[in-house]
Amino acid sequence: MNQPALPFEQLQQCTPVALRQSIAAGQYQGHTSGLGQGRVQANIVILPSDWANEFLRYCTLNRQACPVLDVTEPGDPFFRNLGAAIDIRHEVPQYRVYRHGELSETPLDIAHLWQDDLVAFALGCSFSFEQPLLEAGIRLRHIELGRNVAMFQTNIDTRPTARLSGKMVVSMRPMKAAAAIQAIQITGRMPNVHGAPVHIGDPSLIGIRSLDTPDYGDAVPVEADEIPVFWACGVTPQSVVQASRPPLCITHAPGCMLVTDLWNSDL
Structure with missing residues (x-):
């Protein structure tokens, strides 16, 4: 029970x-x-x-x-x-x-x-690189708001096998430009938890229509002086399984x- x-x-x-x-x-x-x-x-x-x-x-x-x-x-x-x-x-x-x-x-x-x-x-999982980001003084708004990270289906094809194929899912964290550069340096040293971002900036370039409606997780606001930073996400297999x-x-x-x-x- x-x-x-x-x-x-x-x-x-x-x-x-x-x-x-x-x-x-x-x-x-x-x-x-x-x-x-x-x-x-x-x-x-x-x-x-x-x-x-x-x-x-x-x-x-x-x-x-x-x-x-x-x-x-x-x-x-x-x-x-x-x-x-x-x-x-x-x-x-x-x-x-x-x-x-x-x-x-x-x-x-x-x-x-x-x-x-x-x-x-x-x-x-990208949650593993969040601690070193926080220790470096980089703010993570989804944690501050007590929310799940925002995750999005993209138009980025993964490399297929005979029976497994599908699009990449990404997680998004909004950051000011200086913090984004620092986050790239930190996460690039952690390939076992997705490594450096796969995209920065305009979400439409990777097939995301609106940051207000994530496919998974919770919406996280992006302020006027921030840019969205996108990492490859371990929810990708769920997209692949569905396909x-x-x-x-x-x-x-x-x-x-x-x-x-x-x-x-x-x-």
């Missing part, structure tokens, strides 16, 4: 282990930006084994959007290289289940869906990440 929900401010004080325990107990179902005390956060993709090798190849072809941090063995729900006893069936705040490319449910736990042939992938239609794919809900025990500074 789910326990009473915990306030975000209390969760900010939790260690990664305590945070994952709270999530597994049903005490938190929201976004994880600003949580984890400087630990690496991960996007999640879970596929049947007959699609897993091809997805791994897809990730190697599209490393900026899909940087692989860890992969489980078929049927094993535990990530062995990300921390203590991380069971992917319980420790993400909210999941998405796609069947033949169609979103079928958004459960808080996937134990009832687990199969012996499933393989889980942990992919680097490529594997029989089953389980992902995190956008912004609702797996918080690991690894330090962002180690990346």
